[in-house]
Amino acid sequence: MASLTYAEAAHLLRRAGFGGPPQEINQLVALGRENAVDLLVDYELVNNKEFDKALGRGFNVKRPSPLEMQSLWVARMMLTRRPFEEKMTLFWHNHFATSYTKVFFSLMHVQNNVLRQHAVDRFDTLLLKVSQDAAMLIWLDGITNVVGSPNENFARELQELFTMGINDEVTGEPNYTEKDVKEIARAFTGWKFKLKKQDVFKPAFLFIPSQHDSTAKEIYGQTASFTGEDVITVICARRATGRHLVKRFFEFFVYPLADSPEDKATIEKFADVYFARDHSVKELARAIFASDEFFSERARFGLVKNPAELLVGAARMLGAGYSLQGRETADFFSLFFLNQMGMELFNPPNVSGWALHARWLMTSTLLQRFNFAGFLADSRPSVPPLRGPTISDEVVRGLAAPTAAGTVENMLSRLGPLEVDDEAKRILSDYLQTDDQGNRIEFMVNDETLRKYVRGLLHMVLCMQEFQLN
């Protein structure tokens, strides 16, 4: 059993979840690497009943309004005891990127539940469920794809984005031809959905044989009267799919892969797991999180936090309060800033999902990260409660130490632990010891300094380059 340091445990919790307070990190340290990974990955064993009940009191979980739907998901990320379940749901939302701009919101909610329900299932199962779900059938025009006049939209993105990619991640060879796109489009003809009892929250898949093209198709050089289900089975068994999934997983959870022999070997190593473990997403995730690659220097702070990781992460690490009740139906604070930071849930920019890594760091979105930081640092619980994360005075007091340097250390530790140079520590320490006229002052813990300087320090640390990384 490999041991797990505090920094490693914090890294695991940030990546497989959204990070957490010291007690959660210490719990993982005590378990060691493999058991800690199991605890996160085998989340179905974690009792989430209390949380589900609380969620039910705060939201119309089955039939939310549009803003409530977005807020409900934020609340799940904020408070769930199964953080990996929400992280994987987010991963798949980005992978099967679908937007309410084209798909009626209730069907987006249904899709979200499909993604969550099958988040660590066999990939074939997840892919089939998502493909036959109403949101995808609308999003990529599957419902208009009928015998005699095929629509290529789904057939193309199925291959390019959802499974293999245009070119093989290892060999660089094309994975499919334009002819394959056309032939596969024909295989998916006749896929529809209906609403049970006209209920917009209850779509059901429908196959219309008379609209299906049952003639032979030539796909990847094989000729047969393939159906849509057949095509999904064929694609999920292709080496290129395993490789592409590993690449996507690494980019979201580990580090961006280069076009190098070492990284191709890494892809192959984990693609082997995908095939050896019967296309199980859960086993692929378990193998990756327990690997040396995941705990390498290269991986540590080797990604840019996406806005959900930033916002939810800050709240969870600090032990922020989060009310599930309020006079408003939604957590406007979180929804506003997720939107401004470039990640409105249920509305990715296009079918390829959000652009990751440095693409999160635009001037507009970075300013909004700074402003989110400022508002969070200033937030305090109110009566009656507002929805949204709040930092209580007790939390702030817990971050303060008798000296400025000690307070800076506490803050950096709590929000990472962040690995920061001495110059940054000096800048932060100076901030705590400078009054509004620019004079040097002694740092002392009292109610005013807690509100002004320690919360101010929190704002600054949340703004730091280091905190933008995951």
Place this chain on the structure above:
Amino acid sequence: MPVNRRRFIKQGIGMVSLGVVMPRVWLTGARAQTSDPNRRVLVVIQLSGGNDGLNTVIPYTDPNYRRLRPNLGFKEADLKDGQGRSTIISNQFGFHPALAEVKQLFDDGKVAVVLGVGYPEPSQSHFLSEDYWHTANLVDGKGSGWLGRYAEEALAGQAGFHAAAIGGRLPRTLMSDRFVVPSIFNFSDYGFRTSPAFPANRPNKLAAMNALYSRRFPEGSFKGVAGGVGFDAVSGSIRLTEAIQGYTSTVVYPDSNPLARAMKMVAQMIVTIPEANLLHAEVGGFDNHAEQITDTNMSGLHALLLQNFSQAVKLFHDDMAEHGLADNVLILPWSEFGRRPEENGSRGTDHGSSSCMFVIGNKVRGGLYGEQPSLAAADLDVSGNLKSKVDFRSVYATVLEDWLDADSNAILRGRFDNLGVLASGAGG
């Protein structure tokens, strides 16, 4: 559905306005005293999703067009704008009837239409094709943007607010490792806020941010990227917020038109910031696999998109004229590909290749350029798409050489024909 600022404020959390006190270090903006007659502004408009070129500049006399577009196609009699004015521009081509304002500009000699634009071995992936256009790198579509490289050559190291993209996402066209281009979602949210409870502490926070964001990290590392972008974000927002207060105009841009909203922001920056010469706006929705038209070919998604485009371009042009800047601005709209000549069964079109392109401005030599690819069955490629006649990089080269006075060979990493769309020495 997106929560807007008003909604957020309604919740009870106010925003402190941008303070008046700020450290000197942020105030680095250069300021020109008078308007420069040689000023050259380039406004790029990305039409995302693949605009249907064949229903933008319509080959209405071609029997193959009518054959391939039984529902979506336009007949000669259809080519009239909302006021009954013809949108025909030659004995072969007419504009989509929704392009009424662009037709006026064409009649005034301010629109060059380049036909048959594309590139060899076209990709029908939105994302790869878009990357080819953004980067002008047809090997793999990776690396910096073509205007990012221009900015590195022409603008890096100069103080001021030279470029901006409207929208939360910076388009790859403007990406560069050495030059940060701001992306702006809206002006009112583009600022660094500090605690309303302690306004006098704001300078200390700005000073701390300045110091934190002046730390050096390895170039290309995520910390390095965050550092460069963050510094420019805070300093640029202060300059921008100050400057745009000076904008007034009689032109009314309707809120209902997303591109018009973006073009208003572009206009505000051009008018109030003398060095803001490289602007980018984007509008999506062109991926019309279905319901490109509804009951008639005059209604539906595509007509609305083109109508918004046409209106936004004209309003912007008028705004520039009102400020004496119409001679100084060039508009370059583009899309990652056209659509398949043969319509699909969903009253839509699948991904195509070659398409038409506009170059718009007072200094443009209006008219038709390039060559329309044949729509005959035997002349289409294996996917049933048009074979392009003009490399899009020729359009870029023309703009770089004759508008931006730049070395197109270095920026595009190759020589491409100059199309002669711009009068030589256009702005001078």
